[in-house]
Amino acid sequence: MARGLSASELAEIYELYAPTVFGRARTLLGRDSDAWDAVQEVFCRLLESAGAFRAEARPMTYIYRVTTHVSLNLLRSRALRDVTTREPEPSEEQEGASPGEVEARNLLRALARDLDERALQIATLHFMDGLTQEEIVEVVGLSRKTVGKELEKVRVRARQLTLEPGWGASS
Amino acid sequence: MSEHLSNLVLDELTVGSRPPPSHLDACEECRARLARRRERGVALRATPEFSRGKARILAHAEAAAPARPWFSWVRLAAPLAMAMSLAVLVWVGSPSEGTRIKGGPFVSLVRLRDGAVDAPLSPGDVVTLSVHAAPHRYAFVLVTDAGGATAPLWPSRGDRSGDPVEVPASPTFVITPGDFMLDAFFSDEPLPLARVREAVARAVAGCEERGRPADCAPPSEVKGLARHYRLSVTVSPAP
Numbered sequence: 001m002a003r004g005l006s007a008s009e010l011a012e013i014y015e016l017y018a019p020t021v022f023g024r025a026r027t028l029l030g031r032d033s034d035a036w037d038a039v040q041e042v043f044c045r046l047l048e049s050a051g052a053f054r055a056e057a058r059p060m061t062y063i064y065r066v067t068t069h070v071s072l073n074l075l076r077s078r079a080l081r082d083v084t085t086r087e088p089e090p091s092e093e094q095e096g097a098s099p100g101e102v103e104a105r106n107l108l109r110a111l112a113r114d115l116d117e118r119a120l121q122i123a124t125l126h127f128m129d130g131l132t133q134e135e136i137v138e139v140v141g142l143s144r145k146t147v148g149k150e151l152e153k154v155r156v157r158a159r160q161l162t163l164e165p166g167w168g169a170s171s
Numbered sequence: 172m173s174e175h176l177s178n179l180v181l182d183e184l185t186v187g188s189r190p191p192p193s194h195l196d197a198c199e200e201c202r203a204r205l206a207r208r209r210e211r212g213v214a215l216r217a218t219p220e221f222s223r224g225k226a227r228i229l230a231h232a233e234a235a236a237p238a239r240p241w242f243s244w245v246r247l248a249a250p251l252a253m254a255m256s257l258a259v260l261v262w263v264g265s266p267s268e269g270t271r272i273k274g275g276p277f278v279s280l281v282r283l284r285d286g287a288v289d290a291p292l293s294p295g296d297v298v299t300l301s302v303h304a305a306p307h308r309y310a311f312v313l314v315t316d317a318g319g320a321t322a323p324l325w326p327s328r329g330d331r332s333g334d335p336v337e338v339p340a341s342p343t344f345v346i347t348p349g350d351f352m353l354d355a356f357f358s359d360e361p362l363p364l365a366r367v368r369e370a371v372a373r374a375v376a377g378c379e380e381r382g383r384p385a386d387c388a389p390p391s392e393v394k395g396l397a398r399h400y401r402l403s404v405t406v407s408p409a410p
Contacts, residue, residue: 019212051286
């Protein structure tokens, strides 16, 4: 078994955390098929870093960090592929998502056009997950000062976006 | 922020990795959110996709065993790594047989000290590059440093994409100061270096013109490209 995880350990980790990974990815990506892709990718990464996962004081922060990273990458890849399709499968997208989640996802998609990867990850944890600044620091592993600066940048851009004509029309 | 429990706390409660906070007793909304999460987890575990995903990842892990002791990578990597300024590639033998699984192609950096994946790095960290091309066959990974200079990272030789199965090697290198980004181009036919390098250079130049970070925009369209994946890496001063 790879990187020091026994089959039973891996199966147990999957049973425990795969629903969280799927739920986060599904909320961000809006499609079941993409969310399952993300689950596979996240667990591939977990296999490669079993030591880091075990060393986490809060393993869920690892799950959040890697799932967010993987999902945002998929989102960007899809944005490139679907550049002409502004609204992908709205019926599937709305299924099971709360209005707040849909609004957060639309905001993140808009922010994805302007923000770099780090800021977008922080925006996701802030707007979609409602994490406190302290929790974001734990998840992303950056200093409190850096997270504070990034959050400010994200909030300013989000405010500008929501004031732009047409914002919310797709929500 | 909201006075309610964050998703992180709710997810930790769902898997039983923390005791319930007192807020939960007092907040009907948070109790309902937690209950919905638990219900969704139960329902998901009953789906065929869940079982299939578990089987795939277990098969992947089985195919990847036995793992090579990580200290052997360090032993080979350290002397060469010390001699180079940006990234020194060290070929350390054949990895386990590649297993093509669903999940999309990607690259990741694994820090050898603690196995952290795609974590913020510090100068002196020794990392290995992991290339997962499936479901596509070929990959080309370029590195762009803080100054905007782009160079091929994998394969390090030749002027065309490599097949991770046929080119069984994973580069190990030492981190030097300055953020950098990796651009991985996945394809079903080999791509020429000039084509992918030009795409990255154009994107970086466009970002510079707008006064934005080098990773502000993806590379322009590349003929023959199936998927592009970017990994931006922050390099912070050592604590």
